[in-house]
Amino acid sequence: MDGRQRLIDDAQEMLRRLEAKTITPAPGQMRLPSSAYVDPDLFELEKRNLFRRVPLMLAASCELRAAGDYKTMEIAGIPLLLVRGKDGQVRTFLNACTHRGSKLARDCGRSTRFTCPYHAWSFGLDGGLIGVAAREVFGDVDAEASHLVTFPTTERAGLVWAILDPAAPPAFDVFLAGFDTLLQGFSFEKWHYFESRHLKGANWKLAFDAHLDFYHLPVLHRETFGAKISNLAEYFYYGPHQRLGLVTQADHVLEQDDLPSLAGRPQEEWPLDTLLFGEWIIFPNVSINCFYKGGRGVIISQILPGAAVGESVTVQIFLHEQPPEGQQIADAREMSDFLGHVVGEEDLPMSLAQQQVFASGLLPEVQFGRNEGGIQHFHHWLERFVDAPAGAPLEGIMAGGRAGKVVGPAGFEPAT
Numbered sequence: 001m002d003g004r005q006r007l008i009d010d011a012q013e014m015l016r017r018l019e020a021k022t023i024t025p026a027p028g029q030m031r032l033p034s035s036a037y038v039d040p041d042l043f044e045l046e047k048r049n050l051f052r053r054v055p056l057m058l059a060a061s062c063e064l065r066a067a068g069d070y071k072t073m074e075i076a077g078i079p080l081l082l083v084r085g086k087d088g089q090v091r092t093f094l095n096a097c098t099h100r101g102s103k104l105a106r107d108c109g110r111s112t113r114f115t116c117p118y119h120a121w122s123f124g125l126d127g128g129l130i131g132v133a134a135r136e137v138f139g140d141v142d143a144e145a146s147h148l149v150t151f152p153t154t155e156r157a158g159l160v161w162a163i164l165d166p167a168a169p170p171a172f173d174v175f176l177a178g179f180d181t182l183l184q185g186f187s188f189e190k191w192h193y194f195e196s197r198h199l200k201g202a203n204w205k206l207a208f209d210a211h212l213d214f215y216h217l218p219v220l221h222r223e224t225f226g227a228k229i230s231n232l233a234e235y236f237y238y239g240p241h242q243r244l245g246l247v248t249q250a251d252h253v254l255e256q257d258d259l260p261s262l263a264g265r266p267q268e269e270w271p272l273d274t275l276l277f278g279e280w281i282i283f284p285n286v287s288i289n290c291f292y293k294g295g296r297g298v299i300i301s302q303i304l305p306g307a308a309v310g311e312s313v314t315v316q317i318f319l320h321e322q323p324p325e326g327q328q329i330a331d332a333r334e335m336s337d338f339l340g341h342v343v344g345e346e347d348l349p350m351s352l353a354q355q356q357v358f359a360s361g362l363l364p365e366v367q368f369g370r371n372e373g374g375i376q377h378f379h380h381w382l383e384r385f386v387d388a389p390a391g392a393p394l395e396g397i398m399a400g401g402r403a404g405k406v407v408g409p410a411g412f413e414p415a416t
């Protein structure tokens with residue numbers, strides 16, 4: 001896929017939508033059993049058939065800038081340790097000592113090795129065993145078999161992806177469906193990490209649904225975004241991934257959505273940051289939004305399922321194109337506070353309330369409208385992965401019987 005041409009095509013479509021002040025509606029509405037958000041058996045299937053099967057975007061490359069930089073995290077009860085090695089490569093390990101399973105590292109930082117806090121075995125940045133405490137009395141240790149459990153990992157577009165199955169083939173290309181080529185436009189590998197926030201929420205899909213519609217913006221977020229903000233999202237689909245463009249109806253234009261300025265200018269001059277408009281959704285659990293307060297920045301939101309069906313953590317990672325300086329630092333922090341408030345005080349309490357209702361079993365279904373095509377798209381793809389039997393290759397699931405098809409913008413299933 002020619003990345004810039006695809007971005008131009010999408011921008012042209014957005015200009016038509018802005019002109020018409022309408023969106024392309026999904027082909028139909030959709031209903032989903034509300035048990036999907038509270039069923040522990042389904043959650044087990046999601047963990048096995050989705051979160052341990054597909055590449056997950058785990059970090060921004062700039063969080064792990066130098067050799068020895070590491071970060072820990074937990075996804076659906078799996079503790080992870082991400083480390084940049086001396087060779088410049090980022091690796092993803094199970095954050096577990098191979099002696100008896102103690103957690104090796106906490107939080108994030110920089111280190112030259114990882115020494116287990118239980119009996120002091122130590123491991124190098126490449127995950128190899130480099131020291132066994134009191135080896136003379138412990139006995140022989142097979143260093144190769146004691147290497148940290150390692151997951152297939154890649155860096156694309158300045159972001160780190162890993163598959164949480166040590167034996168999985170590294171099928172990153174087939175899964176990303178060219179989306180990384182478009183994300184490359186940000187050049188995130190040159191950006192700077194500012195800060196992160198962790199916000200507790202309900203079931204991960206409830207937390208994530210809120211990132212997939214603009215329908216709720218002027219209602220739930222009237223105190224923060226204002227009641228005049230548009231509620232219309234134009235959805236662009238790239239395999240399971242997607243992008244949302246805000247179709248404004250009134251004169252209320254978001255600072256970052258400078259699309260109208262493109263009209264009448266030759267396409268070669270269309271600036272890349274304008275072409276990168278909108279919200280970017282990396283399936284199954286990440287969204288990226290741009291802002292300009294405190295300098296050009298993005299918030300990367302990772303919705304991490306917890307160990308139980310009703311628990312998730314939304315991690316907000318704030319990156320800036322240039323490190324904020326002087327007044328920009330306070331502005332950047334104000335922006336982080338604002339987005340922490342929007343999600344932590346408005347979206348997530350809403351999803352906790354929904355979950356309470358669904359757990360009662362008294363509201364059997366939820367509905368998604370033709371203006372919520374992106375949520376439909378997400379749930380269809382989710383179902384496709386969850387229903388695919390264990391061991392089914394990613395290629396087959398992605399192709400859905402039609403190799404190489406990218407799901408088109410008009411609906412979930414493309415016409416063939």
Ligand code: FES
Nearest residue numbers: 097099100116119
């Ligand atoms: S569990 Fe790590 S050294 Fe024993």
Ligand SMILES: [Fe+2]
Nearest residue numbers: 210216221347
């Ligand atoms: Fe929201």
